[in-house]
Amino acid sequence: MPLSSRRDVSTQSTRPFRSPRRSRARAALVAAVCLSVAAGTAAPALATGPARVAGPQRGTLVSAVELEGMDVAQATAYVKDIGFVAPDAAKNGVDVYRITYRTITATGRPTVASGLVTLPRAASGHGPRRLSTVSYTHGTLAYRGGAGSVADGADRAVTVMFAGAGFAAVAPDYLGLGLGTGPHPYMDIGSETTASVDMLKAARAFEAEKGVIADGKVMVTGFSQGAAAAMGLGRALQREAVPGLRLTALAPVSGPYDLSGAEIPAAFDGRLAPRTATFYLAYVITAWNRLHPLYSSAAEAFRAPYANTVPGLFDGSHPDEEIAAGLPGTPEELLTPRFIERLKHPRGVLARILRTDDAVCTDWAPHAPVRLYDGNLDTDVALANTLSCRHALAANGVDAPVVNAGNVDHTGSALVSYPKILQWFRGLTNRR
Structure with missing residues (x-):
């Protein structure tokens, strides 16, 4: 399930269905933009045809809107207020943007999707700077208005945490969520992967407009549904789905891999x-x-x-x-x-x-380091999923240690794990 909202930070509660609270004005805005995308007024008309015809357009940036900016103190407080356990203080202020971009549906038709790009403030408009990328894929959402690109909450806070540490943080909404149209193809690893791959392409173009150069390193993480999606994205990156970007680390949290x-x-x-x-x-x-x-x-x-x-x-x-x-x-x-x-x-x-869907851990051998994260009291995603993934990777010659968050529930496994993942990613990139 999704992480708790910024205004609902009971953290270790096992109440399973939490979604960010939004004002009526924001709900109206989201509905209006969704309708404009569906009607073709928010972007040029898209060509029809199979995926191979739409391919050159995939990952094209359609629009970008700045959502909010935070100084160092605000970014630090934002992450702590969600309930993440012992997060490092931010080193940078951050700027949060929503982008929309061209991708394909689960059946290969052209469409538009949305997501978050959160940048360290020092990297926004202050000359070229090379940044490593963290891709974060979120957990289960059934309500399009709960996605991080339109709703204030913990999924957005994850991007603030990584950007505050000096990474370019990228978080796709997937298809049909945020400003995407149509129903979300839930637990469809193919469309989760294409939406995430195309988000990285669009984010790289947007970052270039902001004077940011992606250094090619991509650390991939995701929570719950997003943990399996992260494995799918990592597999695609290793297979050179995005030329110039390479998988550097994998850190999925509490995923349904089996x-x-x-x-x-x-x-x-x-x-x-x-x-x-x-x-x-x-x-x-x-x-x-x-x-x-x-x-x-x-x-x-x-x-x-x-x-x-x-x-x-x-x-x-x-x-x-x-x-x-x-x-x-x-x-x-x-x-x-x-x-x-x-x-x-x-x-x-x-x-x-x-x-x-189950092949995300079985049909490839990551060349980058992998760590699997979970918590002991998870009653949303069975712990057996993590063990199954670890065993499958081991059978393919990959050592993927399990980092256990202790006696915490599903949401708690993310709140404990993400500060640890940040420290690991910083160590891998020598980012202090």
């Missing part, structure tokens, strides 16, 4: 909080069905009355609390017995989806 072997079984055997498991399953089944039809009628997957309501909840317009209120308390109350059996014993298209 859906078939760890996360789905945990949803039904008590290792995950029932309401959290219900939310995740409703979201992922709905999203996957849009891309790879799993059923001809929602009643094949969802029990009454949820078959009539669940698909509409995940259209990007409903806050997490509203979605949770529309769901039952357990997966067994949500799903039909036959569909539960399909999840436990996948075949056909479902098995293919799971093999593709």
Whole structure:
């Protein structure tokens, strides 16, 4: 799930569904910009056609808006107020920008997505400066207005933390979130990767406009859903998806790397909080069905009355609390017995989806150093996911130590881990 919002910093609470609070004015602004992008008024019309035709446009910067600037003291306080555990004081003030850029949908059609670029203030308008890049991919969001590029909160604070230490911090919203149009293709590793790759391309162009030169080093991290996305992005960078940028380190936190072997079984055997498991399953089944039809009628997957309501909840317009209120308390109350059996014993298209997502740790051997982070009391993402990823990487000859955050829940694993990740990244780049 997403990190807690800046105004909801109970930190170790296990309440699973938190989203940043936004004013009505900001909500209206987001809706207006989303409509303008959808209507084609916020950017030039995009060409239609397969991905190979749209390829040259991928990663093109469409727009950039400065969201806020912070001096050193403000950047330090911003990170601490979220609840990160013992973060280093910022060394730089920071400037936070939202960019929109060209990318492709999960089916290869041209589209526009958004994200954050946060720069050390010394790097904004003060002559050329070479910076290493940190890419941060966020956790589960069902509400487009909760994305870091439009909402104040912990995902934005992660970028402030890294930029305050002297990195160029880049955080894609993924497809369909922030100012992206259409529903978010949740847990689709392909589109998470292309959106993240294209965000790095657009960010590099934007940074150049600000007098910043990317030095080619990219440290990749992500939380929860974003941890698996970070592995996918790291794999793409190692395969030279962005010429001139190279994977320098991988630090995913509490990710669902093994859906078939760890996360789905945990949803039904008590290792995950029932309401959290219900939310995740409703979201992922709905999203996957849009891309790879799993059923001809929602009643094949969802029990009454949820078959009539669940698909509409995940259209990007409903806050997490509203979605949770529309769901039952357990997966067994949500799903039909036959569909539960399909999840436990996948075949056909479902098995293919799971093999593709689960390959983020199994089908490559990172050349850059990897550390896996988690926490002992996580009831959102089963700890077995981390062990599965570690074992898979070891089988490919990669030593990926697990850095355990101690007795903290899912959100707590991020709040403890990110200051540690920052220290590790700084050591790798000799950035003091």
